[in-house]
Amino acid sequence: MPRARPPSHTGETTEKAKRPFRESADMTEPSAASIAFRDARVLDGSGRPPFTASVRVADGRIDAISDAPLDADRVVDLDGSYLAPGFIDMHAHSELRLFEHPGAAEKLTQGITTEVLGQDGVSVAPVPATLTDEWEERVKSLDGSLDETWPWHTVDGYLSALEAAAPAVNCAYYAPHGNIRSMLAGFEDRPLSEEHVVAAGPVTSQRLASPGPGSENPPGELEALRQELEVALEEGAFGMSKGMIYPPSSYARDDELVALADTLAKRDSFMVSHVWNETDRVVESIDRYLDICRRGGCHAHVSHLKVGGQQNWGNSEAVLELFDDATERGQRVTFDQYPYTAGSTMLTALLPPWARQGESDDILDRLRSEDTRARIVDDISQPGDWENLAYAAGTWDNILITRTGTGHYQGETIEDIAAEMDRGPVDAMCELLVAEDLDVTMADFVMAEEDIERFxxxxxxxxxxxxxxxxxxxxxxxxxxxxxLERYVRERDVLSPELMSYKAAGNPADILGLRDRGYVREGYVADLVAFDLDSVSANATYEDPFQYTDGMAYVLVGGDIAVRDGEPTGARNGAVLRSYEEWGGATRPELDRAAGD
Known part of the structure; x- marks a missing residue:
C-alpha cells in the first residue's frame, strides 16, 4: 500500500503579515465594562452570508449589533476582518489536562472557546470506587493523569472539581457508556442481565446495591444501567458517548444500546459513537449505529467521521447516502470531524479484541506470551470482522508513536522501533506496550483527502x-x-467562511442544546473570535506539534479577552456547562437557529 503520510508541514504556508487592529484604549487587561468591535465582517453562526456591523459586548454578553458604529469603554476596529462565534471542539480529551493546564492556550489560539469532554465511551466519571485505579490506568493515554487519586466518583463530582480548576475555556461533558457499564459489570464481556444482581465487586452505587425500603422488585442490570445514565444526565451530562472498539463500552450488545437510546430519547438527548469499524466495514457499522438510534428514538451523532484504509477510500459517498436516507425518514444525524489523513488513539487499539479483554494486568500478561504474539501476527495480517487498524495502515511505517509513559521512541514509527530492537513489528509493538505498561499513543495514517473534503x-x-x-x-x-480555515476555506474553497462558522459554532450549539451560545446575537454569551482569514496559519506539524495557530486576533470567553493579537492573555473565564442549566430543564430544547429560530 502506498505511504499515506502527508507533508511534514500540514498545509504549506508562506509568511503572512499580521493585520494591526486599531484600539482606542489600553487592552492589556482581559476584561472591561464594555468592548465594541467596529467594521466587523460578522459570521453569525447560522450559515448566512457575512454582514458588516459593529458588535458591542457588555457584562459578558453581546449587548448590541448595529450598522452604525457603537461606542464602548474599549473600541477595536477590525477593518473588515471576520467576527464569529467562538468555536466548539465537539470531541476533546482534555478531562485531566485542564487541571494542570487550565489556560488551554493550544485551544484558545485556534479560536476554540468550548470543549466537549467524556468521549468514546471511556472517560473519568462516573467510576466505581473499587475500579478507580483501573480507570486511571485505562484512560491516561487518552485523557492524561493527575498526581493524586481521583477525588470524585460521579459526574457531578468531576464537574465540580473541574469548575474549581477555573479553566480558560467552557467545558461540556458526555456520560461515557463504558464507565456506566462498569458500575454493573466491571470489565466483563457479557450481556447484562434482566435480573437484579446484588452488588458484589465493581458496583458501588448504594442505590443499585440496596434499592431501598419497599422496593420488592429491584431493577435488573439493564434497567439499572438506564438509571445510571439518568443520574449522569441529571448531574449535567449532555448525552451519552460510546466507543465500540474500547472495552468495556465495546462489550455492549445491541439491545443494551437500544435501551439506552430510548432513555436518551425521553429527554430529546442524543448518542455519540465511535462506531465498530471505520475501515473495511465503515458503511455497515454506521448503518448499524443509525438503526440502533432509530429503534431507540434518539438523535445519532458519529464521532470523528472517517474512512480508513486505501481499499475503502471513496466510501464517504456511501456514508453520506446513509445520512441522506436517515434524514429523509425524519431521523436527525450529525457528526464531528478533524481535517487530517492520520487518526490517533491508544496503541492497544491495534490489538485484536481478544487481546484487549480484562483488566490492564491481564492484557500485559497476555502480551508477554510468544504464543499470543504469534496469534496477533496472524490476525492483523488479513482483514477480519474487527477494526484492524494495522492492516488499514498498510505498512508499519504508517504507525507513528506520539507518546509513551517514559518518553522513549516518541516520534518514531513501529518500523523504526522494530529495526532498533531487531525484532518483527508485532513483537516490537508488544515489547513497547509491556515496557510502557500500555501507556502508548500513536498516529495512524489511513485516510484520503477526497473523503475528508467530502465530509x-x-x-x-x-x-x-x-x-x-x-x-x-x-x-x-x-x-x-x-x-x-487555512487549507479548506482559504486555499481549497471546500467550504465557505459562513459554512465553516455554522459547523464550528452554530450547529454544535444546536446539537448540545445551548440556548444562548454559538451565534452572534444580541443577548447571547460573548464567546467570540475575530480573525483575518489571510493571516490564519496552522503551524503544528507531526515533527513539531506544539506550535500555536496564527491569525486569531481576538478570542473572548464570556466577554473576557482570552487572546489578544494572537497571544493568550491568561484570562480564565470558562464556564463548566451542565445540561439541565443550559437546557432550562430536564429536556434538551429543539433548536434550529440556522432556520431563523
Missing part, C-alpha cells in the same frame, strides 16, 4: 480536535480549526 462540505457536520496530549501529539490537538 467537510456536508452541513450536518461539526469539527473537533480529538486532541490527545503528551509526548509529540498529533498536530490536530493544536491546529485542527486553523487548518480548516
Amino acid at each position: 467537510l462540505a456536508d452541513d450536518r457536520g461539526t469539527f473537533c480536535t480529538d486532541g490527545i496530549f503528551g509526548g509529540k501529539p498529533h498536530p490536530r490537538a493544536i491546529g485542527a480549526f486553523g487548518r480548516i
Whole structure:
C-alpha cells in the first residue's frame, strides 16, 4: 500500500503579515465594562452570508449589533476582518489536562472557546470506587493523569472539581457508556442481565446495591444501567458517548444500546459513537449505529467521521447516502470531524479484541506470551470482522508513536522501533506496550483527502480536535480549526467562511442544546473570535506539534479577552456547562437557529 503520510508541514504556508487592529484604549487587561468591535465582517453562526456591523459586548454578553458604529469603554476596529462565534471542539480529551493546564492556550489560539469532554465511551466519571485505579490506568493515554487519586466518583463530582480548576475555556461533558457499564459489570464481556444482581465487586452505587425500603422488585442490570445514565444526565451530562472498539463500552450488545437510546430519547438527548469499524466495514457499522438510534428514538451523532484504509477510500459517498436516507425518514444525524489523513488513539487499539479483554494486568500478561504474539501476527495480517487498524495502515511505517509513559521512541514509527530492537513489528509493538505498561499513543495514517473534503462540505457536520496530549501529539490537538480555515476555506474553497462558522459554532450549539451560545446575537454569551482569514496559519506539524495557530486576533470567553493579537492573555473565564442549566430543564430544547429560530 502506498505511504499515506502527508507533508511534514500540514498545509504549506508562506509568511503572512499580521493585520494591526486599531484600539482606542489600553487592552492589556482581559476584561472591561464594555468592548465594541467596529467594521466587523460578522459570521453569525447560522450559515448566512457575512454582514458588516459593529458588535458591542457588555457584562459578558453581546449587548448590541448595529450598522452604525457603537461606542464602548474599549473600541477595536477590525477593518473588515471576520467576527464569529467562538468555536466548539465537539470531541476533546482534555478531562485531566485542564487541571494542570487550565489556560488551554493550544485551544484558545485556534479560536476554540468550548470543549466537549467524556468521549468514546471511556472517560473519568462516573467510576466505581473499587475500579478507580483501573480507570486511571485505562484512560491516561487518552485523557492524561493527575498526581493524586481521583477525588470524585460521579459526574457531578468531576464537574465540580473541574469548575474549581477555573479553566480558560467552557467545558461540556458526555456520560461515557463504558464507565456506566462498569458500575454493573466491571470489565466483563457479557450481556447484562434482566435480573437484579446484588452488588458484589465493581458496583458501588448504594442505590443499585440496596434499592431501598419497599422496593420488592429491584431493577435488573439493564434497567439499572438506564438509571445510571439518568443520574449522569441529571448531574449535567449532555448525552451519552460510546466507543465500540474500547472495552468495556465495546462489550455492549445491541439491545443494551437500544435501551439506552430510548432513555436518551425521553429527554430529546442524543448518542455519540465511535462506531465498530471505520475501515473495511465503515458503511455497515454506521448503518448499524443509525438503526440502533432509530429503534431507540434518539438523535445519532458519529464521532470523528472517517474512512480508513486505501481499499475503502471513496466510501464517504456511501456514508453520506446513509445520512441522506436517515434524514429523509425524519431521523436527525450529525457528526464531528478533524481535517487530517492520520487518526490517533491508544496503541492497544491495534490489538485484536481478544487481546484487549480484562483488566490492564491481564492484557500485559497476555502480551508477554510468544504464543499470543504469534496469534496477533496472524490476525492483523488479513482483514477480519474487527477494526484492524494495522492492516488499514498498510505498512508499519504508517504507525507513528506520539507518546509513551517514559518518553522513549516518541516520534518514531513501529518500523523504526522494530529495526532498533531487531525484532518483527508485532513483537516490537508488544515489547513497547509491556515496557510502557500500555501507556502508548500513536498516529495512524489511513485516510484520503477526497473523503475528508467530502465530509467537510456536508452541513450536518461539526469539527473537533480529538486532541490527545503528551509526548509529540498529533498536530490536530493544536491546529485542527486553523487548518480548516487555512487549507479548506482559504486555499481549497471546500467550504465557505459562513459554512465553516455554522459547523464550528452554530450547529454544535444546536446539537448540545445551548440556548444562548454559538451565534452572534444580541443577548447571547460573548464567546467570540475575530480573525483575518489571510493571516490564519496552522503551524503544528507531526515533527513539531506544539506550535500555536496564527491569525486569531481576538478570542473572548464570556466577554473576557482570552487572546489578544494572537497571544493568550491568561484570562480564565470558562464556564463548566451542565445540561439541565443550559437546557432550562430536564429536556434538551429543539433548536434550529440556522432556520431563523
